[in-house]
Amino acid sequence: MPDSTKPAVLFVCVHNAGRSQMAAGYLRALAGERIDVYSAGSEPGDTVNPAAVAVMAEDGIDLSHATPQILTTDAVRQADVVITMGCGDACPIFPGKRYEDWQLTDPAGQEVDVVREIRDDIKGRVQQLIASLS
Numbered sequence: 001m002p003d004s005t006k007p008a009v010l011f012v013c014v015h016n017a018g019r020s021q022m023a024a025g026y027l028r029a030l031a032g033e034r035i036d037v038y039s040a041g042s043e044p045g046d047t048v049n050p051a052a053v054a055v056m057a058e059d060g061i062d063l064s065h066a067t068p069q070i071l072t073t074d075a076v077r078q079a080d081v082v083i084t085m086g087c088g089d090a091c092p093i094f095p096g097k098r099y100e101d102w103q104l105t106d107p108a109g110q111e112v113d114v115v116r117e118i119r120d121d122i123k124g125r126v127q128q129l130i131a132s133l134s
C-alpha cells in the first residue's frame with residue numbers, strides 16, 4: 001500500500017519493458033523516499049528490454065531485477081499521478097487523478113543510440129515531474 005502522506009506515481013506503457021521501467025527507475029533514484037513509484041503495462045512483456053537495462057546502467061540506474069507488471073484498476077486507483085506512454089485506451093480513468101501522456105519513441109528494436117536519446121528525454125521529464133510534485 002502506498003504511503004498516503006506522499007504522492008504516488010504510476011508509469012504505464014504497453015509492455016512495461018522499456019519506457020515505463022526507465023521512468024520508474026529514474027523517479028526512484030532521483031526522488032528517493034519522497035514519492036511512491038509504480039509501473040505497469042496493459043500487455044506486459046516477459047522481461048525488461050535489455051537495451052533499456054544497458055543504457056540505464058550507464059547512468060547508474062540498475063533495472064536488471066525489474067519485472068514487467070500487469071496494469072490493474074487498483075494500481076491506477078492508488079496513484080495520484082498516472083503517466084501513460086502509448087497505452088492507448090487500456091488505462092482506466094478515475095476522477096481526481098492527474099493524467100499525463102508522454103509521447104516517447106518505443107525503445108523496442110531500436111539501436112542503442114536511439115535508446116540513449118529516449119533515456120535522456122525520460123530523465124528530463126522525470127526531473128520536471130519531481131519539481132511539480134515538490
